[in-house]
Amino acid sequence: MSQILIVAEHDGRQLNPSTAKCVACAAGISGAAVTVAVLGQNIGAIAQAAAQLAGVARVWTVDDAANAQPLATVLAPQLAALARKEAFTHVFGPSTTFGKDLMPRVAALLDVPQVSDIMAVEAPKVFRRPIYAGNVIITIDVSEEPLVVGTVRTASFDTAANGGSAAVEAVSLDVVLPAYVRFVALVSAGSDRPDLQTARRVVSGGRALGSEEQFKLVYDFADSIGAAVGASRAAVDSGYAPNELQVGQTGKIIAPDLYIALGISGAIQHMTGIKDAKTIVAINKDADAPIFESADLGLVGDLFAIVPELKARLAAG
Amino acid sequence: MKRILVGIKRVVDYNVRVRPRPDGNGVATEGAKMSINPFDEIALEEALRIKERGEADEVVVASIGVADAQAQLRTALAMGADRAVLVQTDAHVQPLDAARIFLALAQREQPFIVMMGKQAIDDDANQTGQMLAALWDRPQATFASKVELSGDVARVTREVDAGLETLEIDLPAVVTVDLRLNEPRYVKLPDIMKAKKKPLETLAPADLGVTPRPRVKALRFEAPPVRQKGVVVKDVAELVEQLKQRGLV
Structure with missing residues (x-):
């Protein structure tokens, strides 16, 4: 039985498709029970979108003004606290700049190893991942670890379908959040074109x-x-x-x-x-x-x- | 003393095409040219420029690895670092242990910035800087493409999937660097001679209270599936024909 916690990626308005990829990766682990954690501010619609992903058993929301921007230093202690609430076996995030920034910080707070860029699941704690710019594929085993952190290489997985109806539960956490990092600005070229990461x-x-x-x-x-x-x-x-x-x-x-x-x-x-x-x-x-x-x-x-x-x-x- | 600590990893050179060993038990790196991880070289270049602007007094480079990693530290000294520390071990040091070693070095050296590459081009893990920042309970600014210092804070522009994000971080902090932060300088021959006289200290992980313990076990190493070479068409008409046949347009 695997208990998998997935951190949702979003921009404050919409759930990023990378989350559905993480769910698809988790669904490939036999007997997985999947919880998606949505941390943000005014995230009701995002949580609903996560709840509709097939394979998601439960959505946790942590709605806090401090989570308005996805700062790793602010999100990591909260995600670590969520991971400690129950006997989770895996904590997953996407291998996007959001997840790459956040997940190692979570792993260190939990004192567990991280498996980066999971491209295939061979067993609940046996994964394949690329190294040397993809020139070599390594199969790694973390079966001796009760809990591991992983980032999911989104291009390796299909998008989990809609059709789920998971319960959404608000969670309040008693975690001290550091104020030593402040968001200044995000400059984005922006366009009406399809999104590069999901375009056909x-x-x-x-x-x-x-x-x-x-x-x-x-x-x-x-x-x-x-x-x-x-x-x-x-x-x-x-x-x-x-x-x-x-x-x-x-x-x-x-x-x-x-x-x-x-x-x-x-x-x-x-x-x-x-x-x-x-x-x-x-x-x-x-x-x-x-x-x-x-x-x-x-x-x-x-x-x-x-x-x-x-x-x-x-x-x- | 305003000090910058820079992480330097010895890796197989960027231009070497790495392959798995035929027995699948590792990667064939014997005899391969070894270099400073290119991202770490950019981190060092940035530290040197900060010092040259008068915003830091000393640049210390540190590496974890085999005795031969001295060669990469000497190159870093030739680029302009003031002194070097090699945490020498033949053990396989994974990111969480590397972060613990850098935490001990940070506590010893009291830098106001720790800089390193966002990832090493061998294991492509992209973990150590973030893990160090967590253990140190200090800010992290990853994937930096611009670093501006002002007193006790830094403004760091980060390359993120949505564009360019700017953060303000209190110092001390960990900054991991991306490709477009700068272009590292070339080492000149007189600097190589001078670097031989610069201090290079060797420690063992145990001196820093860390016993590396690989928790992620490698089962096998394989070559990726090879894409079949396709067809070269003669003109645009044939290309359009092929695209249509394949149902792509």
Whole structure:
């Protein structure tokens, strides 16, 4: 019997899809009873969304003005206190920047080890995870630990379906919250485009786009096929695209149905971010670019000529 | 004395393609070029720039690992660190134990900032800085792309999934750094000579009251499934045809 506590990720308005991925991961553990903890301020609707995820037995809410922003230093002692309330066996969070920031702090407060980037469950406390930028997959065993913390590699799991109807219980905690970290601002490019981490189609641009101005070609093409926009590290480093679009080992790990890479050479650090994509299309003028080794469909040529033609032909139906 | 403590991990160089050993019992790293974890190098560069701006007096680098990790500490000294500490052990030190060792070093050195990479490129765990901050009961600012100091506080801009988040943190604090914080300097030959004379102290984990105990056990190491190489089409018309056949457009 596994008792699994999952911390919900949200932006104060909506439940992040990463939570449903964590639930799906937990559901793969035999005999799992899943509790989702929602910490925030005015989080009724978010808690309801969590309660509807299939496989969730219970939702705990901790509604507090101090939780208005997801500060790891504030959330960690509360999550640790929740983990101590009952005989939990696992505490999971998503392997997003939210979970990567928070979960190790929780693990240290609980004095338990953390398993990062869980990509598969082999037994209740045996997991597979990538190391060396995904060049090696390690299988690890923490069966001797009564409680472990884990972050879930969201691209490795399907989204838990809706259809659940878990009870929502408000929990009050007697925990001293540190005031030594203060939220100042969040600057987000924001757009009406699909979210990069959950989109079924993604168009990414690399260094070959050449400038921020020319990177607009990527946005334009993505919009024409209803895709999210991504970027290689080289494109972000060069200032062509904002950091939140970076795909790869140190950016976002994604699993769209269709990934179209424009002018991306395909360094291992980039490929590790897209290896769960169902179909990879590469367009690059360098026939020797490593991305052609992994692409399902490749086209060698000048992307500035190819992309407008591709857009026109797709629009023509 | 305003001191910055920087964590330096010895890892297989960024450019080496690592593979599992054929027997699945480990990773084939014999003879591989070893380097400072690139994220830690960025952390060190930032610490050096803070010192060069006159906002810190001393930069101390610390590593946990085998005797050969002295080589990476010497490189760090050549970059400009003032002194180095090697917590020498052949044991496999996992993040929670590494955090305990850094906690003991922080208590000993009393830094106003501890900086390290957000993750090491070998185990990709992304845990040690956050765990240290928890054990130390101090602020953490992870994935930093900008660090500004002013008196007893720092303003840190963080690369998060939604964009750029800015936090104000009281010092002392732990800052873990991301790729775009800076571009580390190259080491010059005269600096390598000078670094040989800089102090490098060697301790054992037990000197700091820590006995490393691996709690996460490795069962096997495997290569990831290889994606089959696909087809290269000759033109856009064929690409569109293929996309349609596969039901993707």
